[in-house]
Amino acid sequence: VLLEAQKELVDYKGLGISVLEMSHRTSDFTKILNTAENLMRELLNIPENYKVIFLQGGGSGQFSAVPLNLIGLKEGRHADYVVTGAWSAKAAKEAEKYAKVNIVHPKLGTYTNIPDPSTWNLNPDASYVYYCANETVHGVEFDFVPDVKGAVLVCDMSSNFLSRPVDVSKFGVIFAGAQKNVGCAGVTVVIVREDLLGFALKECPVVLDYKTQVTNGSLYNTPPCYSIYIMGLVLEWIKNNGGAAAMDKLSLIKSRMIYDIIDKSNGFYV
Template sequence: MSKIYNFGAGPAKLPEEVYEIIRNELTNFENSGISLLETSHRTSTYMNLNVEVQNVVRRLLDVPANYKILFLAGGGLGQFAAVPLNLISRTGTADYVVTGAWSAKAAKEAKKYGKVNMVLPATDRYVDIPDQSTWNLDPNASYVHICTNETIHGVEFDFIPDTKGVPLVADMSSNFMSKKVDVSKFGVIYGGAQKNIGTSGVALVIVREDLLNQALPICPSLLDWTANFKMDSILNTPPMFAIYIMGRVLQWIERQGGLDAMAELATKKASLIYNIVEESNGFYYAPVAKNVRSKMNIPFRIGSEGNAALEKEFLKGAEALGLIQLKGHRDVGGIRASTHNAVTLEEVETLAKYMKDFYKTHSK
């Protein structure tokens, strides 16, 4: 079979080295004689893995001691409900900074549990992040929620907002572990694993300990951060295999040089694509403002209005070369290249060459 170049937004590509590790450990995990897939979550074998994965998260992000690390079922979408259920009780209201489809979904979910203040004016065109001086923040909010990288629209925060002491909550699903962040500036960081750090089925949550013990009475135990912390993320049978894969991916990141190396690689990969767009004399068009263009998810069109026929031809030609999952999200159309951590520079160079060749053929 010819090589496949997977630019899917998620579940995204996993490192090939990790596949080899999984293959070797699949039927005999940690010399137990059986697979992790059939191992009890109460055994020392799994409990040791649970601690091991927490430790690698703490090392990579320099997580301060007063933050707790949780592995929860339900992915990022489950945390859209968990955030208000665990935090909104203090004042009954929360601020949501909506910069794309996923932060909009998070705000919609939060409205079920309290009052949501929309920090930015409503729009259906997410191409920028307004200057913070224009934000309508509520000093009475229980927390301020942002999505640091919008997978669909390709908008990525290049700064940490100043929330004037109100806890900052960040959905980092799409750019988790792609660069260093100052965890101490956040009250909560969370994200589904299936973009940069593993496969679907588990959410990684990092929560400051003073934000525990605030859950609404209606909060299900499965989403209650305090209940899960007290049981060390083994409140029930956790998504063990997804947690295991996340751990092996995070260890791979460490071996590659950690988050500084991931950030350097992300910049190189994204620059390859954006430079071609900028140098194409308008043939390719990236709608997002340059200062907030995502390094993980790169949406672009052929022509500023999107030439549907040419885009269809582009995608067909790409698939013929093994360049797959480049079709833009159904909500926005066009083309999207996701260049998460496991996507290699060589793979992005192959896409860049195809983009150049397609431009030469069709720009006349």
């Protein structure tokens, strides 16, 4: 990927300019954008009733965007949060600006495990249920998709996005900062079910409004063009190397190398 980017840095496909200086309104960039989306759809088998948008602001921007876009789905402005580490805790704190946040389990003293879902107290009036699939700071990862009884499920997948196959149809919204798994910093992928569009609060900044961004094909404002280009190269690499299922196998091989050393350390590493 880096070698391909290096080769095209100064002269992208014979155009005489770099993607870095390319207008986002040109047909050439439209091809880059469409290629990235099509690869994303293919690799994740994204259903047709889901929209893919490429935004800015990182995961932290989505901590605001999620409640701003979804809390209006139901009256009362309630939202359920599963807090299993630093990132979901930050998301819940941000959501409190716009919603009545219910932490669905007793407050955890330490972030070392996923609370038993049978103990979760889900609010039937909640507009959505939010969780972070992999908490990188505390090393806590979900090995299952929560059953939220038909509620709108929102997931921060930043750090394990495209590391394995996932059934997108189980979610209302998936978002992921590209810098963790599928590119460089600057672009955030949002996958949103189309029936959830159009409920943004009036105070929602227009650049965070999912419907506005979908309607404008991620081009309402100037997008992070080069980051989208790099992401497209990474997605192509993933496809050429077997897709999400192959990434899962590769991750297991790499993790076994580490865990085998830990297991054989006679307690030195725990």
